[in-house]
Structure formats: C-alpha cells, structure tokens
Amino acid sequence: MSPPAGRRDAEHVFRTLAGPVHGYLRASAAQECDDLLGDVFVDVTRSLARFDGDDDALRRWVFTIAHNRLVDERRRVERRRRLTPVAAAPSASQPEPFDPELEAALGQLTADQRDVIVLRFVADLPLDAVASVTGRNVSAVKALQHRALARLHAQLGGSDTLEVRARAV
Secondary structure, X not given: OOOOXXXXXXXXXXXXXXXXHHHHHXXXXXXOHHHHHHHHHHHHHHHXXXXXXXXXXXXXXXXXXXXXXXXHHHHHHHHHHHHOOHHHOOOOOOOOOOOHHHHHHHHOOOHHHHHHHHHHHOOOOOHXXXXXXXXXXXXHHHHHHHHHHHHHHHHHOOHHHHHHHHHHO
C-alpha cells in the first residue's frame, strides 16, 4: 500500500486513502464531506512525520482522525441547531446519494451503529481497528454491527440486496 515508514509522504497517503475516507464521511451523513476530507488530510499532513507504524496502523490512524472530525462536526451541527431558529437554518446541499434506499436505511440507524457499519464495510477496517477508532471494545463493536445489520436487513428486504448495495457504497 505504501512505501516504508521513512519514505511515506502525504501525497501518497492522500492518493491511497482519500477515496475510502470520503466514502466513510459521505456514508456517515457528514454535511460537508469535502471540507471534512480536507481537514482530515491537513491533520494527517501535519502529523505524518511523527507517525510510526505499518500500513494497517496508518489506515487506523487516518480513520481515527476522520472519525474524530466527524464527531466534531456532529457536535457543531447540534450546537448550531439548538442556537439557530428553524426558519433561519441554512440548507446544506447534499451530494447525490449512493443508493437512495441504502442511504435512507443507514439514516435510520443510530449514529454509533452507522459509524460501525461504515467503518467496517466502506472503510474496510477490521473489528479491532473499528474498536480502536470508536473507543469501544471489540465485543461492543460486534454487538453494534449485529444490531445494525439486522436492522438494515429488515429495512432493505434480504441479505443479497444488502450485499450488493453495500458494495456499491
């Protein structure tokens, strides 16, 4: 995936992980995906020289930064929503959905369930990495994943449909 740690550069990390990070942010219903993506890679660029680890650790580290930025955005939006009258709330333009039914089904999950599903299946992180990114233990991640997949299965009407749609994300 990338050159040895000493030869790793920000451009290579961006080319390798920007797509999956953007998919994670978009599938997590981030309001400003492109802005958040830029913020994530500004943080990555600033700290990359201090990073020490293999490719899997790098991927976990980048997705941890992305997850933290997403949590910050959700908090900002919630604060703004509480402080802004409904009639004056700005409307954010959303990108075209991956699959409208899948996006709607993901929207019915709790934020924690959606984070786990998107990190597992869009970001393609293993359970232990998702646990690390979200600050939970592996058992909690498995439980969230199980409940989320059951809910998605019920909403989308079958495992074959769910698998095909998950790959499209």
